[in-house]
Amino acid sequence: MTMQNLYLLVPLAPLVGAIAAGLFGKCLGRAWSHRITIALVAVSFFASLAIFNDVLAGHVFNGPVYTWLISGDTSFQVGFLIDRLTVMMMLVVTFVSLMVHIYTIGYMEEDDGYQRFFSYISLFTFSMLMLVMANNFMQLFFGWEAVGLVSYLLIGFWYKKDTAIYANLKAFLVNRVGDFGFLLGIGLVLMVFGTLDYAAVFANAASHAGDMAPIPGVSWNLMTAICILLFIGAMGKSAQFPLHVWLPDSMEGPTPISALIHAATMVTAGIFMVARMSPLFELSDTALSFVMVIGAITALFMGFLGIIQNDIKRVVAYSTLSQLGYMTVALGASAYSVAIFHLMTHAFFKALLFLAAGSVIIAMHHNQDIRYMGGLRKYMPITWITSLIGSLALIGTPFFSGFYSKDSIIEAVALSHLPGSDFAYFAVVAGVFVTAFYSFRMYFLVFHGKERYDEAPHDGHHSADAGHAADAHAHPSTSSGQADAHDDHGHHAGKPHETPWVVTLPLILLAIPSVLIGYIAIEPMLYGSYFGDAIFISENHHTMSELREEFHGAFAMALHSLTTLPLWLAIAGVASAAFFYLKRPDIPAAIQKRFGFIYHLLDNKYYFDRFNDWFFAGGARGASGLLWKFGDVKLIDGLMVNGTAKLVGMFSGVMRRIQSGYIYHYAFSMIIGVFVLLTVRTWFE
């Protein structure tokens, strides 16, 4: 098989799986649907591995697959760019996807939409692969929107749940706001460069560095305008402040997709995109500063929200937001390879944390409230250990994967001199404490302490606590859509127990890279030549070169961390979580009472949702009603159209009188007419 065919095989195999399970799921049955999709995603993974080897041997591919459209002199193509950045993303996507596919067998076991779910996640894998493999902006936008579509379908997978279909609409619309900027950015690229091909655009980027943007009425630098517009797209997809609002709500979807889409892959598309566009972003310090500040705000302030969440998935979701902020900060500091490195380690440990959370949720019979868990380590040893590994990796414990990537980000930001880097440094360092605190708060509440799973309010697992609707209707097994079907796998069915192997196996397989990948990969990825030409760093930005000077091997880096602030902040975070939630659980409650104002601010997510609902959603509906009722109905139809009709009616009403039908009327008017004509004639002569 030639390499080109192998490239095609990677995205097409999951697509075939998606079509098979989607269109013929009923004939195939459950078992064959998952067998086929899993086998095909595995094919995709192994093909990616083969490509990885080939790329390591120095082969880069950039070529078209087919011509999509020709307009004017521009040819729009679907094509692949297979370089080191691409192939790494391909590996991450296909590996996590494979794990999630296997896990789904256990998680969705009782669900009516089993085949549909497999179809969607395979379709997602296809879309995400097309996104990362693109060699041009058009295809990038294709994949970009396609993953958004599948995310929409999957968040609303349980379409009977009001919260789910609210969340998926919200996710789609917020993402569309991002895409709005993204599309305009692409438009500017095409206008300036006359092509959408990456290679051609990047090659000519430097020659346009000083240009003004062709935007009438404003005087912006071209690259700044392009980069910020593109980054608005990334803000939507990678849930950066203030377009982050959709991600926590996306937890309404089944847990496997939270792991795959809303933690490991899709939400990192924005990070990937900016890294891919490094030849453009490097030309605008303004854009980089903007990126860094947005990332820093997200990293710190979204972390705070994780502290007060009680829904296990939402804690992980806010943690994801915060970590995406870290990656974005790294991008802003010109440390693209560090951002991608963190993207990779995060994909493993965050997918692990989500899937472990799902395992807990299964054991808790779909109760997601961590206040009613506790002590699960005895009953679920595999889930417990793997969760601990994931949490340790997340908070940056030395030698764990997350340590290497996160510490590198902090170091890189420290070295950056762009405006905003001081704030960003503060945010990412303070974020370490916050991360450690909320991670271990959750960990202790779930796996240690008193066993509280019997204390859940009787109906608790149906509506969790106010505003944080849980996966309550996880198994809409009756077609009538009522949730009562739950009680048959009841709430008090005895002690929790470990989940089946299809669930725990992916946990174990994800735990391995969560521990090891950082130690192995940091040297080649950040300081070696791994990325080669795939990432471009301007000579004016010294972050990476300075970082390289300070690096003396992975082992030394871990030892050195003992003398730095972040590690001690992490330890402090874990210790305070232990103190507050194991030793003195009364204190958090007291604090919550004492600082009610802050608690409410956090509980309402800084009031963003309310503001958006009121201002944007409400405003649009109000404007719509107004324009319709006054513009269309009153002004155009009422005044102009029907008004004209009335005017014609009135006019003809008058004219009708003249046509009386009496001969003497007509004779009289004829005489008058003759008289007038004669007068006029004599007058002029």
Place this chain on the structure above:
Amino acid sequence: MIFGLPVISVAIWLPIIFGILVLATGDDKNAPLARILALVGSTLGFLVTIPLYTGFVRDTSEMQFVELHDWIARFNIHYHLGVDGISVLFILLTAFFTPLVVLAGWQVIEKRVAQYMASFLIMSGIMIGVFAALDSILFYVFWEAMLIPMFLIIGIWGGKNRVYAAVKFFLYTLLGSLLMLVALIYLYNQSGGSFAILDFHKVELPMTAQILIFIAFFFAFAVKVPMFPVHTWLPDAHVEAPTGGSVVLAAIMLKVGAYGFLRFSMPITPDASHQLSGVMIALSLIAVVYIGLVALMQTDMKKLVAYSSISHMGFVTLGFFIFNAYGMEGALLQMISHGFVSGALFLCIGVLYDRMHSRNIADYGGVANTMPVFAAFFMLFAMANVGLPGTSGFVGEFMVVLGAVKVNFWYAFAAATTLIFGAAYTLWMYKRVIFGAVANHHVAELTDLTLREKVIFAILAVTVLGMGLYPLPFSEIMHVSVNDLLVHVARSKLPL
């Protein structure tokens, strides 16, 4: 040539002859025969247009498949037909939709079946005539004749307010067309006694004359498109029209107006077109933004899709009047795609209406529970309406936005808001109708698509996806003609 007969004439007259045959089946006792005859006629009608695509020579902008016969020699009026890269696809689109419309009305129409089917067949032939006419009087005859069957379809098989809607539709469009007739006669005199459209393209005209002619044509075409502010007949017409009527109205009839801009306004009055392009762009953008917003609060599904149509047609006129290849090809692709997508959406609403006899969004909810197959198709077409890449709806909007950026970034900015508004009104409707728990016992009793409906939707789904994933076959056929038109429009026609 088909069996020695000229292709375009066959495409026009075959459905009309079948329409007359269908009429001849008489009253509803013979309804099954009328249906079968209509299906055969419309399918044949589509098949005979295929040589227009396969036999089309792509590297010329000359008219092809030309037929030229004397008609009214006294005024130098000819039966003159032909197609170029701009018109050929619309002939196929028209013929493509007729069998679908016949199928869609198969069981639903129970009264005056023969007349119903015949109206669509005859209208199909007439609309093909509009796209193929190269003599302006022939064009005008087809143009006006087209109104009659549509007027009947709305007025006879329509909803409660059908008479108001039909009359509004008729008067609106008729008033627009009369000014066009005046312009045609003026051009006849200027061109030295020719009604040939291609002769009009060569006539030199001073600016004042160009502007007046442009305005005269504008009223005829803008009403049909429809452009803001002469759009208010469309929502009413759609709401009252039977499903088939809405489909043809949205898929084909709106395109006739846009086609007129390309065939008449721009090449005959290029200087005026440039002069007034600011106004045209402004009206187009108002359509995109204002109408997109208005669509949001509609409570009637058909009205919502009707407003969405106006908003999408705003992209078409925007694409025309930015005078570049991206814009114009994007606009043409948008016209074709909008045909498929809006047609499909009206068919979707028809499927629901046939079962529930309501177009009111509030009467629905949770349809996915009882009609999963339908929900999947509806999702696809809704996403196409939202302009999702991979569906046909993306291609045109993408190209027009790219073209607009070239001219003025802020045009593109305004146009791109459709990304948000389009998604908001379409998916909000979808959510309220399809998602959620079963809303009431009517929804609980719904039955999923029949085989006949599945066939219709499957054909449209394949087309929508096919065009989205591989639009090249659609665009390459128009390429040379569009480039030529752009060159022509760039040249001044003011007398030296």
